[in-house]
Amino acid sequence: MMNPILRIFSLWTRFWGWLMAAVLLSLAALLANVTLSLYSGRFLALGLLGMMLAVPALLPLVGTARVVLRYFERVVGHEAIFRALANLRVWMFEGLAASAAGGLGFRRAGDALSRLVNDVDTLDGLFLRLMVPLLGALVLVPVVAAVLWREQPAALIVLLALVVIGFYLPVLTARAAGENAAKAGLAMSGLRTSVLDMLHGLREVKIFEAEGRMLAVIQAREAALLSAQRELTHKGSALNAYGFLLAQAGVLAAIMLGFTGAKVPAVAAVLVLGVAFEAVLGLPRAGLLYGQAKAAAARVVQAAESAPLVSEPVSPAPMPSRNAIAFEHVAFRYAPDRPYVFEELSLQVAQGTRVAILGPSGAGKSTIAALLLKLHAPEQGQVRLGGTDIAQLPTEAVRHRIAYLGQTTHLFADTIRHNLLIGDPAADDAALWAALEAAQVADVVRALPEGLDAWLGEGGATLSGGQGRRLALARTLLMNAPILLLDEPCAGLDSATEQEFFRVLNAATEGRTVLLILHRLTGAEQLDRIWRLTAGTLVAAAG
């Protein structure tokens, strides 16, 4: 596999103009700095010897150029990196949407996804803190070599220190960070798991007096994380100290050589070396960043570019006009080493009928939804839509036919309006209110002072669980799809609301095909057919 950092850089070809401008400005500022110290060293020495009495006009000129160039270096560098980062985020979003991660979110994997987002943030220092100074060092070495050759050839030996600081120490820090990244990452996810465990199980923790035990586990994980970070800090600080000492040794060597050669060039050489060392001393630290960024980039690239679990048909069949659903002798398991969820599952849902699938949790009800939505493909058998095998149909077109409400449907940290518009971006206010009425949540929204423009917290935190479910249902009803696939739509609703909900659903979905996935019936559903899922097969129940 290609080095993931290079892969990230290759994404940024569109911004090469900006990136190159930033690099060139930075190099120009660095060269101005070298020139400045070269001339000021010379003039200073001459002045001290009484051979020059006024500051030559050249000096303030170069000094001003340096200040101005540095300003534009900062501005252009940030402009470039903002463009590149925005692009990286959108690229990752599109990549995840197209790849397996769509299915990843289907099962609760929010935390794995959040970690990926942190990884993207880790990449933001790559350009300004690593790439630019590294290119600077590459240019600096021959320039400084040329200057020293002219002023004091013997001082060339000092370049060795410069090369070690600029190119060898960063490799060492990068290696240390790379080795440490896995350890720190493991410790971090351990800490996260134990904190989430405590929060999910707070009731159990209190009732079983486990506060002390849980805190002890969390503190142990935290200590592991800190010790991994401490180890890296210790290595990094030692390498920094070596770098500093090398630079000082270089300067001292240049001074000593000055006693043997011409006096004025010696002073100039010392000042130039001072600037050169200052420019590379940050690089060992940037090496740390490289080590961490490489691990992060590998995860990001892998997640964004992994192939989808269900591949697109090479020559897709035309979309069928009808919307009947049929599962024919479907065998499926999540992985070759996992047991079969179904070995021979068959199911017919005629167009415009209402069908419920009942079954205990863990029986594979949601897997039926995943197969129908093309998140997974059956190992054997076929899933047909309007008579055509969905493997032959484009995934997006199939999903456009199906309005799906899942158990882990996400409410976005946005306004209620925007949350609803995900169902149908073209819907007007009247349509939004109609959907809210149908989902029995219009009263709740009307009671909010900002109405449709009320802000929902992360994960819908400003609503109760039941209200959030109903809002998600309203969004699903807005999708104008001929098939409704509802996975436990009433979780979190009390029984009176649940019954009312089904009455409304029956009216709102007249003529549509409805597939309900439930663990028990309330009696209010008007169903054409009820299937019970046990031991991987569907058995017709009364109805």
Next chain:
Amino acid sequence: MSTHSKPWVKAEQKLGFRAARVPIALGAAGTLCAIAQAAAAARLLAGVLHLASGGAALAAAGAGFVAAALARAYLALLAERQNFELGAAARRRLRGQVLAALLGLGPAGLRGRHSGELAATAIDRVEAMDGFHARWVPATALAVIGPGLIGLVALHTDWRAGLVLIVAGLFVPFAMAVAGIGAALAARRQFLAMTRLQVRFLDRIRGISTIVLAGRAREEAASLREAADELRVRTMRVLRVAFLSSTALDLAAAAAMILIVVRFLGVVRGDEALAPIALFMLLLVPEFFAPLRAFSAVYADRMAVEAVADEFAALPTLPPPAKPAEIRSVAAHGVLLSFDHVSYGWDEARPVFDQLSFRVGKGEILLLTGASGAGKSTIMDLILGFVEPQAGKITVNGASLEALVPAARAKMIGWIGQKPVIFAGTIEENIRFGNPAASDTELADAVRWAHLQELVNNLPKGLQTQVGEGGFGLSGGQAQRIAIARAFLKNAPLLLLDEPTAHLDPATERDVLESLRHLALGRTVVLATHSSMAMDFAKTIGARRVDLDALRYTSWRE
């Protein structure tokens, strides 16, 4: 940052500076070494120009240079490690506070809050405070101390050059203030906008399957791109001004350098006494500005605090646990529970129940029924002590529940809810969660009575199978059996069953109820349910019933 988080930030700052004394002292010592090193280098350079005499003095300067460089390297290494410890200690302290607050609030206090969001405070927001304590606090102190020390030495050595340095140094904050007050305010808002964009991105990624399955991936990608572009344009407008303050720093350094050259240029003329001083002053210029540069480099660490301060400030500070008026224990065998005119409502407009009274005798079973929202779980929370009654009294064997020490109350009560939480760990660890001190025989009995034997036998690793996050996925019925085994192991005289079969299919429900029958023997039981099978089960073991719907109906009519 809102106004109510300001005191919190102030307090953190105070704590930070107090804790950072050692690394700040190390930094100051480093500055002193830098001064010594500059003096030695100046003498050496003067020697190169044949403007300093004495081979011995030059050798001493060379030795001084080496010693000062070694000391500086060592001090910097120590300071870096100490800074890490500052950040580590602050994170440990903050995380401890957050976890204590969450534990103190308990499940009732955290009702309706997203556990992922709370975990983000305990983990990511705590980590975000690292830069503030480990970098910003020491850098801020040294931005005053470092230039201050160097300025004093410079004044003492040559007052004209020293004055130039100090004036240039004071120009930096002055220029930052003039060019940057507006910009800094805008930058703060901008930083928050940037954080919000990151949050938005995170939120969209977490909900990506919802977007994909709704077929809206393209629209959302476009709107993300638009938001990022808009933010970039606005941010750059601010940064173009904000960078001027860095430019002011560059400018001040350059001006100081030139003015010092001008000051000495005409007067040195080969003067052996003045030349090393002139060189010393010039070498001090970069050292003088280095701490100021370091300070402006940690600006983002300070800004990061603004983004998280609200969440920390919003955490409740726990009152010190009030000593119960009378501490008493309750007999271990047999519990009589009674509610005496108890009222409770989540807010004033919505009372859950009013003046509720009932009694459950030793070894008796009480069946609580009613629609969801009628108050079944609230009654459980009242008994568990997660909420306090607004009126009335709950007693256990005649003693008021509030008078019991929390540990004694917890020992007395066993509980099984709708969806037991399975922790990341082995099955055995999950069962022993009920009582870590249980013997192996007790564990084996609990496994048998909870009908877990069959499951355990079928797993290759048996009781040592990993479950919970990243482990073997248990079905609802299997998880519920683990909860029953926990309750067996805890062996508490009062057993609360809160819809223990709500998420189970009929066959599994029958099995679980069978295990519960055994568990209920000899204990005082409160069973809340709206499953008809569970109600029938309660009747067969002689339960009395309280129908909360009927109660409410009556109280409304009155």
